[in-house]
Amino acid sequence: MNPQSANGFWLNDSFIEFNGNLNMTLLDFLRYSQNLRGTKIGCREGDCGACVVIQGKFSNGNIKYQQIVSCLTPMGNVIGTHILTIEGINLPNQLTLPQKSLMETGGTQCGFCTVGFIISLTAYCMNANEFNRENAIKAIDGNICRCTGYKSIIRAIDIINSKLQEIDLNHRLEQLVQANVIPISVIKVAKQMERISPPSTNSNASTVVGGGTDLFVMKRLEMLDKDARYILPLSMSEEKIIERDGNIVVHGSTTVTEFVESPLIQQTIPNIKKIAKLISSTPIRNIATIAGNFVNASPIGDLSILFLALDAVLEIKGQEGIRQVPLKDFFLQYRKVDLKKNETIQYVSFKKKNPWHLNFEKISKRTHLDIASVNSAMSLEIEGDTIKEIHLSVGGVKEIPLYLSRTNQFLAGKKIDQNTIIQALEQIQNEIKPISDIRGNELYKRSLASNLFISHLMELSVLDDKNQIVQIIPQSIKISEIHHSRQANGGKANA
Amino acid sequence: MLEKLKTKIKEIKNIDSTGHVTGRSMYVDDIIERADTLFAGVLTSPVSKGKIVQINVDKALEIDGINCILLATDIPGENQIGGILPDEPLLAENEVHYMGQPIAVLVGEDENCIHKAISLIDLEIEKEIPITDPKTAFQKGKILLPPRTFRLGNTEEEFSKKDLVIVEGSCDIGGQEHLYLETQGAYAIPKEKGIYVISSTQSPTAVQRTIAKVLGWSMHQVEVDVTRLGGGFGGKEDQATPWACMAALAAVRMNKPVKLILDRYVDIRSTGKRHRYMADYRICSTKDGMIQAYEVMFYQDAGAAADLSPAVLERTLFHFTNAYFIPNVTATAVSCKTNLPPNTAFRGFGGPQGMFVIEAAITRLADKLKLPREEVQKKNLLKENDLLPYGQIVRNVKTNLSWDTLITNFDINKRIASINKFNEENKLKKKGYAFMPICFGISFTKTSLNQASSLVNIYYDGSVGISTGAVEMGQGVNTRIAQVPMTVFSLPLNKIKIETTNTTRIINTSPSAASSTADLNGKATELACMTLKERLLQFASELLETPMEQLDFEDLYVTNNNQKTSLSWDELISKAYENRISLSEKGFYATPSIHFDSSIEKGHPFAYHVYGTSFHEVTIDVVKGTYSLDYVAVVHDVGKSMNKLIDQGQLEGGLVQGIGWMTLEELRYSDEGRLLSNSLSTYKVPDIYSIPKVLETMFLEDPEPHGLLKSKAIGEPPLMYGIGTYFALLNAINQYTGKLPNTIISPMTPERLFTFLHLSRHHP
Numbered sequence A: 001m002n003p004q005s006a007n008g009f010w011l012n013d014s015f016i017e018f019n020g021n022l023n024m025t026l027l028d029f030l031r032y033s034q035n036l037r038g039t040k041i042g043c044r045e046g047d048c049g050a051c052v053v054i055q056g057k058f059s060n061g062n063i064k065y066q067q068i069v070s071c072l073t074p075m076g077n078v079i080g081t082h083i084l085t086i087e088g089i090n091l092p093n094q095l096t097l098p099q100k101s102l103m104e105t106g107g108t109q110c111g112f113c114t115v116g117f118i119i120s121l122t123a124y125c126m127n128a129n130e131f132n133r134e135n136a137i138k139a140i141d142g143n144i145c146r147c148t149g150y151k152s153i154i155r156a157i158d159i160i161n162s163k164l165q166e167i168d169l170n171h172r173l174e175q176l177v178q179a180n181v182i183p184i185s186v187i188k189v190a191k192q193m194e195r196i197s198p199p200s201t202n203s204n205a206s207t208v209v210g211g212g213t214d215l216f217v218m219k220r221l222e223m224l225d226k227d228a229r230y231i232l233p234l235s236m237s238e239e240k241i242i243e244r245d246g247n248i249v250v251h252g253s254t255t256v257t258e259f260v261e262s263p264l265i266q267q268t269i270p271n272i273k274k275i276a277k278l279i280s281s282t283p284i285r286n287i288a289t290i291a292g293n294f295v296n297a298s299p300i301g302d303l304s305i306l307f308l309a310l311d312a313v314l315e316i317k318g319q320e321g322i323r324q325v326p327l328k329d330f331f332l333q334y335r336k337v338d339l340k341k342n343e344t345i346q347y348v349s350f351k352k353k354n355p356w357h358l359n360f361e362k363i364s365k366r367t368h369l370d371i372a373s374v375n376s377a378m379s380l381e382i383e384g385d386t387i388k389e390i391h392l393s394v395g396g397v398k399e400i401p402l403y404l405s406r407t408n409q410f411l412a413g414k415k416i417d418q419n420t421i422i423q424a425l426e427q428i429q430n431e432i433k434p435i436s437d438i439r440g441n442e443l444y445k446r447s448l449a450s451n452l453f454i455s456h457l458m459e460l461s462v463l464d465d466k467n468q469i470v471q472i473i474p475q476s477i478k479i480s481e482i483h484h485s486r487q488a489n490g491g492k493a494n495a
Numbered sequence B: 001m002l003e004k005l006k007t008k009i010k011e012i013k014n015i016d017s018t019g020h021v022t023g024r025s026m027y028v029d030d031i032i033e034r035a036d037t038l039f040a041g042v043l044t045s046p047v048s049k050g051k052i053v054q055i056n057v058d059k060a061l062e063i064d065g066i067n068c069i070l071l072a073t074d075i076p077g078e079n080q081i082g083g084i085l086p087d088e089p090l091l092a093e094n095e096v097h098y099m100g101q102p103i104a105v106l107v108g109e110d111e112n113c114i115h116k117a118i119s120l121i122d123l124e125i126e127k128e129i130p131i132t133d134p135k136t137a138f139q140k141g142k143i144l145l146p147p148r149t150f151r152l153g154n155t156e157e158e159f160s161k162k163d164l165v166i167v168e169g170s171c172d173i174g175g176q177e178h179l180y181l182e183t184q185g186a187y188a189i190p191k192e193k194g195i196y197v198i199s200s201t202q203s204p205t206a207v208q209r210t211i212a213k214v215l216g217w218s219m220h221q222v223e224v225d226v227t228r229l230g231g232g233f234g235g236k237e238d239q240a241t242p243w244a245c246m247a248a249l250a251a252v253r254m255n256k257p258v259k260l261i262l263d264r265y266v267d268i269r270s271t272g273k274r275h276r277y278m279a280d281y282r283i284c285s286t287k288d289g290m291i292q293a294y295e296v297m298f299y300q301d302a303g304a305a306a307d308l309s310p311a312v313l314e315r316t317l318f319h320f321t322n323a324y325f326i327p328n329v330t331a332t333a334v335s336c337k338t339n340l341p342p343n344t345a346f347r348g349f350g351g352p353q354g355m356f357v358i359e360a361a362i363t364r365l366a367d368k369l370k371l372p373r374e375e376v377q378k379k380n381l382l383k384e385n386d387l388l389p390y391g392q393i394v395r396n397v398k399t400n401l402s403w404d405t406l407i408t409n410f411d412i413n414k415r416i417a418s419i420n421k422f423n424e425e426n427k428l429k430k431k432g433y434a435f436m437p438i439c440f441g442i443s444f445t446k447t448s449l450n451q452a453s454s455l456v457n458i459y460y461d462g463s464v465g466i467s468t469g470a471v472e473m474g475q476g477v478n479t480r481i482a483q484v485p486m487t488v489f490s491l492p493l494n495k496i497k498i499e500t501t502n503t504t505r506i507i508n509t510s511p512s513a514a515s516s517t518a519d520l521n522g523k524a525t526e527l528a529c530m531t532l533k534e535r536l537l538q539f540a541s542e543l544l545e546t547p548m549e550q551l552d553f554e555d556l557y558v559t560n561n562n563q564k565t566s567l568s569w570d571e572l573i574s575k576a577y578e579n580r581i582s583l584s585e586k587g588f589y590a591t592p593s594i595h596f597d598s599s600i601e602k603g604h605p606f607a608y609h610v611y612g613t614s615f616h617e618v619t620i621d622v623v624k625g626t627y628s629l630d631y632v633a634v635v636h637d638v639g640k641s642m643n644k645l646i647d648q649g650q651l652e653g654g655l656v657q658g659i660g661w662m663t664l665e666e667l668r669y670s671d672e673g674r675l676l677s678n679s680l681s682t683y684k685v686p687d688i689y690s691i692p693k694v695l696e697t698m699f700l701e702d703p704e705p706h707g708l709l710k711s712k713a714i715g716e717p718p719l720m721y722g723i724g725t726y727f728a729l730l731n732a733i734n735q736y737t738g739k740l741p742n743t744i745i746s747p748m749t750p751e752r753l754f755t756f757l758h759l760s761r762h763h764p
């Protein structure tokens, strides 16, 4: 049975009733049901940004507008929201400020990516808490252009920013209409919008859909026949991140963006923004959920690795009630997690520290919007010169996101000196078992796992002596090489 | 003939940009389908090499909505799409030669039923062992054509001399996926007298000719129309053709319109790329770095069929000495046949690989000489009247000029000093830098392609429509062409329309390629406009009773000795019509004085050369093996720029694409020939964070008589600056390790950088 709904949503300036298959992607609906072909298809896997549209959603009583990839967004996540495509952004007789600026600087060549850039830049105008180059570039971090080399687009950004300095953020939409960024119809719809009840989907359906950024990649057509349950709209009215009994409790359906923008999170993990910038891209982060990352169980899942270092615990809800599972026990085998049919991750919680002393490293071919070869996180609490508490995790070196239990155990209570570090490197090498694949060969991943540990120590200012590090690096490599040969010879790495 | 040409060129923004920013520009898939349109999908080979034992489509045909499934045996004409060599079937017959090779075309009512039907086709293939690298192919005698050799002087004699420093080495240069953002596609609509095909192609005529061949028709029955491409970069020069043929085949079979748009996975898997090259070289110089001789052997990975590979190979031979003069050279190159998709044109067309190897050779030579690399480069730069290995004498050379301008204009020596200081002070981070000069020849190396036509129509309301063989794919060619009538007739842009590229209006077109599109088609347009101008001024002189020599156009009026007359453009045109004066003109241009004799490998193949020099600075992190691109400066030769904004865009876009090729963009295949980096999540092109943090550019302006309105072509050359970033990274690695690898492998991904830094024992 396909999920049906008599619901609808706002598309540009009008309300659309939608009774079709909720698992259809928004992109297909726009292009082929509505014949709105300004929105382009570049990849259908969230990696190019040609398909981005703006979604307006209730958030704390206001409507928050942000860019999302339409190729991975199912209609089930569209119901009750406001979707703006380029057709709904265009002004009747003139170009908008982003459009004019991009044209002025030659920021469009073949034009195929251009609508995506205009949409992302418009979303930036509707969303940024400050108009500066850094924020604007972040807004287009999910947009690929193969023609321009981006410099002209950055010049367009500078023009846009120079024109927006006077905007009063308290009356943003009105002022953006004045500034020719959006048409007046956006405000009209925003005023009309009321809470639409979420689509009624089968609560026993086997497939839970979060943001859809894993489920719909390369499986768009298969998804049409799936019985799916949409959980995002249901949680729109709840406060998603709260503090309870000294813990931070995060709802499973919290998006990466919501997580990063939460003042509570910024307080306890001050470098969260820097970390999140390395995870996917803005239009993905705006929809991808935290629970989705855990359940996807990719061995290099960035959020899994991050939350392992936060020593997080999951609260899982099923028909038999609620159970708690530490995240480090959640991952069983390759892409297999401790989650039964019909169970959902309700919450994930971790200790509130003031603040977490935490570092996250991710090595990928491309620094941004790429999947890691190896990623690693480490949190550390030091008393005097000994380690009181440590949580080190590494991804991409085993079939699951790996919490290095033995290394952590070994390090707890130790004094940090060269000797301890070398022994820890041995421990790390014992615990990991990478394989060669498209993200890198085995020895590379081995060496990275060790070197990232050293990077953590440097970043967390535990190791400041540069000369000491210069000496440790070749040793670190040598240890990796020894373990590499053991693995190659089929010998036990523990031997 | 009228010689007078305005010197004041009207500069405009890209004429397509309003459509682009508002989403109103149409690409093939944006055309709203006629209601009876069917869709097509392609079954491709799941193995790299093998014999087709059987194909059974019965079960697939039972799927609701499927109309027909076409196999090689359903092709009414010739099952052959090869351009240079007839070695490539449209649909595989009996054998498959690469993974992703089209085998069957499925036609149905929507993509969903096609998707289901594809998995139900029963395909049995007897697997054979594929070849996936060019050297192995060469050793097994799998070559397309006999090797070609370009020679100057006598290398053997030179290498046997005493007191010379000799370095030998190898390169393995990775290929590159075009990743045009718009995938391949076509929409074919049967017409009363043939077929009308809208295709995303750089070569409308090749599409037309091949469709005719496949259908067993004549060319005049096939009309191909191109509005624009969402990027091409060479990837749609030859390789747009098969998909258009399949759509046409299906449309004729069903007598209904058929749309075929590739999804990204099929596109990446099935289409060819920039060629991987392997190369072995030896180079020698005097102790102070004067290069005396250079020998090189290039093994090109052509893939499973010729496509454009022999032509690409030729350009490698035209550019293997880059911007240097070397008195004794021997370069041999061979196209090797592997079981990968047929590789094809890509911005630079074999030139970049040729340049990479000489840069690698000079890098290792300088290291051995203990001289700064740039000193050796600078000493050997081409000078005025130097002889290139293929017999052309270079004129108006701008190697030293661009180099010196770069140094002074951007204060490069100060930069180098601070880089050196940084490296003394830091052990865990290292900086590297490199210069990259370029010299790139402009013209199709196949002389016959250097021709173009233009049709200039002036409607009797004074508006102008222009058709040429040029295809707009973002390079701004339509804008440049529009600037021609704007300049000749002094008209505003709103009076001018650049029509779609259409094989019925403009016939026998050359592909939009070789950076020459604007030169050729623009010059043809200029000729037509000048003829019309002469005719119109002649008529105006009769109307105004004034000698023609005093007349001209200015801002929609006829002027007399630069004074505005009462005769407006619109009035003149309408009167000309009343007086039965032709307002339509065809222009034809063939580049003069170029020739090349491949039996002796000598001639004068290029109308002119484009020069420039770039400087690249990078920082690497020794612990993590990551890097940042800190700074690039470029001084580039543009002739007399006719559109600075477009030139700037081509320079920056080409540079970044070249940097992508040299750093991130890695094509990885399994031993079975399966492309592992087969999607945007595994094949990484530059995003906004991967470009140089600071980029400074400067144009050298000097009018070029063979270029359009005295400008120089700019499509391809800037890509090759990207090579400099690779050598800057290598320089930084050398700062830490104190040695260079014998085999220089690209691209420099973080993994390769880490390997060079720490693990080179394991991967020599």
Ligand SMILES: Cc1cc2nc3c(=O)[nH]c(=O)nc-3n(C[C@H](O)[C@H](O)[C@H](O)COP(=O)(O)OP(=O)(O)OC[C@H]3O[C@@H](n4cnc5c(N)ncnc54)[C@H](O)[C@@H]3O)c2cc1C
Residues within 6 Å of the ligand: A045, A046, A047, A072, A207, A208, A209, A210, A211, A212, A213, A214, A215, A216, A217, A231, A252, A253, A278, A279, A280, A281, A284, A287, A288, A289, A290, A291, A292, A293, A294, A295, A296, A300, A301, A302, A303, A304, A343, A344, A345, A346, A369, A370, A371, A372
């Ligand atoms: C372009 C792109 C870039 C990406 N980059 C990164 C990256 O840099 N780092 C990274 O780690 N990941 C990345 N991802 C992967 C993906 O975005 C994340 O894993 C994301 O967190 C998944 O969340 P989602 O809500 O979209 O998952 P969905 O696709 O909705 O669901 C994924 C799985 O989780 C299940 N699920 C979802 N919510 C729940 C719940 N509450 N309870 C139980 N089961 C649930 C679903 O049933 C499904 O099995 C990227 C993906 C794309 C498309």
Ligand code: FES
Residues within 6 Å of the ligand: A040, A041, A042, A043, A044, A045, A046, A047, A048, A049, A050, A051, A052, A069, A070, A071, A072
């Ligand atoms: S189509 Fe590429 S991100 Fe959606």
Ligand code: FES
Residues within 6 Å of the ligand: A107, A108, A109, A110, A111, A112, A113, A114, A144, A145, A146, A147, A148, B181, B230, B231, B474
């Ligand atoms: S303008 Fe062509 S992809 Fe951006």
